[in-house]
Amino acid sequence: MEIPLSRFNNISLDQIQTSISNFPSIVLDHKLFSNTKFSLFNGYYDFSSFSSKNIRIRTPLSLIRCSSIKQGLQPKPKPKPNQIELERVSDKPSTQIKKPTNTSGLCGEIEKLVRFRRYKDALELFEIVECESDYYDVGESTYDALVKACIELKSIRGVKRVYNFMMRSGFEADQYMNNRVLLMHVKCGMMIDARRLFDEMPRKNVVSWNTIIVGLVDSGDYEVAFDLFMIMWREYHDAGSRTFVTMIRASAGLGCDYTGRQLHSNALKMGINEDAFVSCGLINMYSKCGFVEDAQRAFDEMPEKTVVGWNTIIAGYALHGYSEEALTMYFEMQDSGVKMDHFTYSIIISICARLASVEHAKQAHAGLVRNGFVSDLEANTALVDFYGKWGKIEDARRVFDRMPCKNLTSWNAMIAGYSNHGIGTEAVCMFEQMLREGQVPNHVTFLAVLSGCAHSGLSDQGWEIFESMGRKYKVKPRAMHYACMIQLLGREGLLDEALAMIRDAPFRPTENMWAALLNACRVHNNLELGKFAAEKLYGMEPEKLSNYVVLMNIYRSSGRLEEAADVVQTLRKRGLRMLPACSWIEVKKQPHCFHSGDKSHVQAEDIYKQLDKMMQEITKHGYVPSKKSLLPDVDKQEDRVLLYHSEKLAIAFGLISTSASTSLQVVQSHRICGDCHNVIKLIAKISQREIVVRDASRFHHFKDGTCSCGDYW
């Protein structure tokens, strides 16, 4: 590795050149070290290891970069070179050398680094203190800085180092410092140690209680948190708004509006209900518990609506699928003049991903850029997710590539994007790239990449990755991973193997696994096994319509109309109604929704004319209507309805209302039927347009007469 010599700031080049004996392990003469004011922060070197004769400088350990701090390193008060040697050789703790009384040296540097938010560097510098503990007097302010560094980095190792050093050096922590140490453990998720520290604390104050309770709530131990809260409440009568906010959050986590409401009424009694934090907590609690109206009321009662208040209520509406209401609140927020933050944009973008509203998402994207949140990790991840979900996979990739840093979620969103688009090879590529960059995959990653393999029929890669999950990455395959593999087997027509996979699973087979098998039976027209899988599913989720519909369609495509009718009967007996399928298309910023055979659109006449014209043209290209796969909304007038499936209407409308080269984006509520799939392939060919359809399970990219799904979905 090439390291520029200029990094050795205060040493002449001659000296350096004569000193370097073994790059990148550089050995400097001890005289050189003692005589030279060596600026640690301008170099890339770690001084923590000393050899007996020479001062050995290991490189490039830590990349300690700090051009702004020119303060030199003073490891001890004027040590003589031979002293170093003697001490090292004898390997005894030094007694002769006094600790420096001020912290302007190394400890000061650590504090400075933390102030500059360079936590990693601070913890690395701390290594020297650990090695040379006799020379440094680590005081409260330094510990405070180290605690902050650990919290910011969520570094368990850092916590252990700092805590052990504190114990070893005999530091006597006061109430403040004990609380800080407790907080450090809590924030790094070390709840067992945190609980021990809390229980063993010589004195506790309200802060100690709040800190441990926050930790419990963060880690989902809501019941224990409530137990402690009750003790605190009895003993102290001193719970303030901060404790309340945490307990309201615990109620939200439990989905328990009963305790939430009790806390709310107590907050009213205490006069803290108008506190912005309490209000936001209440809005969140009510919406998480499913009481959106109460959430709205809590929001309305906020005297000063903060950006978080707006975000919370918008997210609340979005959580329950009230996307339009959420957007309405977003517009109100814009009117109110409150400055939006990156959370607002993240929420809006994720709502747009669901609504498939490109225009609003684009506006949010623009707002994001305008307000300088371009590098915000979560917002960008939401964008990757959005563009991935909305068929703009290239845009997703562009955002992804421009992200200055990525986390696991970003990678997962990108891989899932490729998977949903049926670009399995690219999903696998991204997965491999992710591994190369040192990102550790989790179960979501595997789900994304395996479903990519399943969507694209990448059998070999799929099995290799599936097999590596537990062996290499210690991620236990879950039901959904099994479902992907079942899908892969099903795609290849290996239905018996798929059944065996379900039976051999190390856990009780889930709905998803049977559903994957049922779908494979649909594709391969395997009536017997299909019936078997469907019956399993009826037992597990009797309310789920799609199970009946798939079996009904299997019967129909095998020409067994009586059995198909029986399924419809069973369905009715169970009080289930077939929901009308619908498709959306956005034209000129306006979403248009179509139901099958729907004539409510203002341009209905033109749309139907266009559709008839389209059908005539594709018939010339060899289209024959298929009656095989029928949708939930079909009834006696099958042919007519099949002809006017909602996706066909949406596409006809798209064709007449956009210019010739525009690609069409359609979102639909159901899995695309075989007939529509054929029709759209031909329309894409004849009209020379790209048509992207997002159905209930994935994307279909139609271009030049083919579809990205390879006719398996």
Add this chain to the structure above:
DNA sequence: GTAGGGTTAG
């Protein structure tokens, strides 16, 4: 000086 609210992944 220490503790509190909201976002992302099928």
